[in-house]
Amino acid sequence: MKTQLFLLLFSLFLLGCTKDNYLPSIDKKKIALVFNHKAISNEEILLKDITNTLFNSRFNVNHEPSIYKNTWVYELESRIQWPDKIEVTIQEHKPLAKIKDKGFLTQSGHIISPEKTGINLDLIILEANQQDLLKLFNDSRLLQHQLNRFNEYLVNVKTQQGYAEASTQSGLKIVFDQKDFREQLKRLEDFISFELLSGSLHNIRTIDMRYKNGVAIAFGNKEKV
Secondary structure, three states: HHHHHHHHHHHHHHHHHOOOOOOOHHOHEEEEEOOOOOOOEEEEHHHHHHHHHHOOOOOOOOOOOHHHHHEEEEEEEEEEEEEOEEEEEEOOOEEEEEEOOOOEEEOOOEOOOOOOOOOOOOOOEEEOOOHHHHHHHHHHHHHHHHHHHHHHOOOEEEOOOOOOEEEEOOOOEEEEEOHHHHHHHHHHHEEEEEEHOOOOHEEEEEEOOOOOOOEEEEEEEOOOO
């Protein structure tokens, strides 16, 4: 984040944007936000934080501006459009997953907690220690690839004592060890391939992948998540 702050400070320095010279003549209502994608940040909060950062903040390289804490902003670049406008080009974090009660996991591996998002994000929910989040997310992607074969979709994956449990929209529970996950996944793939034409996959309530020679299956009614 300090690198991003330096880039912001450097761009403002080049433009001569300080309280003592040009910036006060800029119309605060004429700040144009530019995205190369659909904005995730809440634009009202974003505009407030950008205005505060450009006009009011006393910059300190050891103090991270609120814009990097309250929004999805990863990097921004400001440019003056003569005579009284500012164009701010914004790059945002790409969300991978929600972290229960803690915010979001981003593509860069950061964990952020924006005040509000501007769009609805349909993301898987992870529950794990911070050091386990990326592995748990990667495991969930591989697991989802197999579940796509019979139209099951993960909504939640959490770690327990020594194992992980995944839940789908329909209520299917899948239990696995994070150690040797690839071997377990191969056994699940073989099982799905064998049962794919039987029509019984949608009647499964629980799949336990922790067995060395196969998977344990429980049939019955599922509790939808």
